[in-house]
Amino acid sequence: MNKKKIKSKQTSLIALAIMVTISATTIISGISGQTLQKAFAENYSYGTTSSATTTVSASNATTFKTVNPNQSTNKEFWINTVHLDGMTNVHPGVKCDTCPQNTPLHPAEQPPANSTLPAGGGFRIMEPNKVGAWDFRSFTFSLPQIVVSQGDKVTLHFIGVQGAHHVISVEGVDTFELMRGQIHTVSFVANNPGTITYICHVHLPNMVGQILVLPKAAA
Numbered sequence: 001m002n003k004k005k006i007k008s009k010q011t012s013l014i015a016l017a018i019m020v021t022i023s024a025t026t027i028i029s030g031i032s033g034q035t036l037q038k039a040f041a042e043n044y045s046y047g048t049t050s051s052a053t054t055t056v057s058a059s060n061a062t063t064f065k066t067v068n069p070n071q072s073t074n075k076e077f078w079i080n081t082v083h084l085d086g087m088t089n090v091h092p093g094v095k096c097d098t099c100p101q102n103t104p105l106h107p108a109e110q111p112p113a114n115s116t117l118p119a120g121g122g123f124r125i126m127e128p129n130k131v132g133a134w135d136f137r138s139f140t141f142s143l144p145q146i147v148v149s150q151g152d153k154v155t156l157h158f159i160g161v162q163g164a165h166h167v168i169s170v171e172g173v174d175t176f177e178l179m180r181g182q183i184h185t186v187s188f189v190a191n192n193p194g195t196i197t198y199i200c201h202v203h204l205p206n207m208v209g210q211i212l213v214l215p216k217a218a219a
């Protein structure tokens with residue numbers, strides 16, 4: 001193909017492109033607002049029909065889900081032994097010597113005089129040390145509350161994270177020792193609606209948790 005023919009072909013393509021553009025512009029500008037509204041209304045109408053169909057399907061799906069016999073009744077939870085520490089210092093804005101990093105500035109704080117804490121080991125006040133740092137500690141479970149349904153098979157993994165030693169009872173199920181770094185697992189079926197408590201005998205009265213067993217819905 002010589003140069004003249006190539007140039008001629010390019011010119012034809014450009015002309016064609018211009019014609020197509022003009023035609024498209026003519027067609028679009030030729031559509032009246034009314035036509036556009038009608039087209040939109042038809043689309044909207046199709047959309048409505050479509051969503052109505054979807055609603056029917058969803059309704060069927062819900063019905064199907066209610067009677068699905070494969071619905072799981074296994075409930076599994078991980079429960080850490082933890083303590084919360086309020087660490088401060090009798091001197092204002094002084095670094096706490098048991099803290100891993102500098103604490104933000106704080107006012108001077110003395111331990112409360114004649115502080116009465118419940119017996120049982122769940123709370124502890126550490127008196128100011130040689131640099132004035134002191135700590136108020138509260139033991140707890142994380143999680144402290146669990147909700148299951150009657151008939152569920154419940155599995156609880158107790159994890160010894162904070163506190164060197166715990167003695168834990170899950171009411172009517174098991175009593176066991178738990179050291180830091182250990183995991184102890186208990187499983188049971190929640191046959192009766194009501195509550196089941198889990199407690200640590202070493203850290204009463206606050207290291208307690210509760211399993212709420214909801215009554216099974218009527219079929």
Ligand SMILES: [Cu+2]
Nearest residue numbers: 166200202203
């Ligand atoms: Cu404990």
